[in-house]
Amino acid sequence: MAAPSRLPELALLQVHRLVKRFGALTATDEASLAVHAGETHALIGPNGAGKTTLIHQISGALAPDGGGLFFDGEDVTALSMPQRVRGGLVRSFQITSIYRRFTVLDNVVLAVLARRPAPPSWWRPARADEAAYADAEAMLALVGMTTMADRVAGSLAHGEQRQLEIALALAARPRLLLLDEPMAGMGPDESARMVELLSALKAQRLTLLLVEHDMDAVFRLADRVSVLVSGRVIATGTPDEIRGDAAVRQAYLGDETDLAEEGA
Numbered sequence: 001m002a003a004p005s006r007l008p009e010l011a012l013l014q015v016h017r018l019v020k021r022f023g024a025l026t027a028t029d030e031a032s033l034a035v036h037a038g039e040t041h042a043l044i045g046p047n048g049a050g051k052t053t054l055i056h057q058i059s060g061a062l063a064p065d066g067g068g069l070f071f072d073g074e075d076v077t078a079l080s081m082p083q084r085v086r087g088g089l090v091r092s093f094q095i096t097s098i099y100r101r102f103t104v105l106d107n108v109v110l111a112v113l114a115r116r117p118a119p120p121s122w123w124r125p126a127r128a129d130e131a132a133y134a135d136a137e138a139m140l141a142l143v144g145m146t147t148m149a150d151r152v153a154g155s156l157a158h159g160e161q162r163q164l165e166i167a168l169a170l171a172a173r174p175r176l177l178l179l180d181e182p183m184a185g186m187g188p189d190e191s192a193r194m195v196e197l198l199s200a201l202k203a204q205r206l207t208l209l210l211v212e213h214d215m216d217a218v219f220r221l222a223d224r225v226s227v228l229v230s231g232r233v234i235a236t237g238t239p240d241e242i243r244g245d246a247a248v249r250q251a252y253l254g255d256e257t258d259l260a261e262e263g264a
């Protein structure tokens with residue numbers, strides 16, 4: 001038998017010909033995508049292209065109508081969201097359980113304790129669990145919130161809350177972190193801080209799949225970019241390859257200058 005001309009692509013996450021229909025609308029139309037371990041992969045596309053719908057299927061919030069999802073080689077298509085989270089496939093900003101009257105640090109400690117299947121010391125005050133506090137402090141350091149540890153979560157500004165949400169997601173020990181529009185609703189200063197935070201995660205080689213409209217951030221952060229148009233991935237490549245791709249430029253006609261100028 002002849003040897004294959006190419007080894008199959010090794011991916012941490014493989015999205016294979018995924019289909020999602022809403023009535024007559026095909027929101028995900030045989031979309032395929034591979035996210036490699038350790039990379040920052042951005043998913044971009046015009047409004048209504050199906051980015052959020054695709055992320056929801058990857059996280060397990062929505063069941064696809066066809067195709068499959070493979071995480072670290074395992075078919076996870078039929079797994080529930082909690083099962084995926086336990087396996088390390090975690091979406092940030094799905095966690096709405098910020099306890100507004102608790103401190104920032106206590107919020108992260110609770111998230112650290114929650115990931116333990118059966119904590120042996122569940123009946124002891126959380127303060128007693130030094131390891132959980134050490135873990136939580138390390139996560140706050142990673143998201144740049146060490147100096148905010150003792151603040152009440154309800155007093156945080158919008159951008160700071162999103163930083164905290166990333167710390168909470170990190171507490172689940174993700175192997176792949178899905179980020180749906182992390183800069184949404186942020187001003188320039190908050191966006192710059194979020195880019196810094198994501199750069200820190202990238203430096204740790206955490207695998208990231210990022211949906212973002214801020215092209216400047218996308219082209220600065222991403223190792224590879226996939227472009228979704230009408231539910232289909234029409235191109236995947238490095239930021240330079242994507243910027244020069246004729247089909248992508250065509251799809252982004254209205255935003256062409258954005259693509260050409262940002263991150264250049």
Ligand SMILES: Nc1ncnc2c1ncn2[C@@H]1O[C@H](COP(=O)(O)OP(=O)(O)OP(=O)(O)O)[C@@H](O)[C@H]1O
Binds near residue numbers: 027047048
């Ligand atoms: N629950 C739903 N029921 C019906 N149609 C839906 C539903 N969710 C999304 N859609 C439709 O599916 C298509 C893709 O939507 P989606 O929100 O995934 O796109 P998007 O690329 O994330 O858009 P945006 O960039 O504007 O956030 C749109 O036409 C949208 O109206």
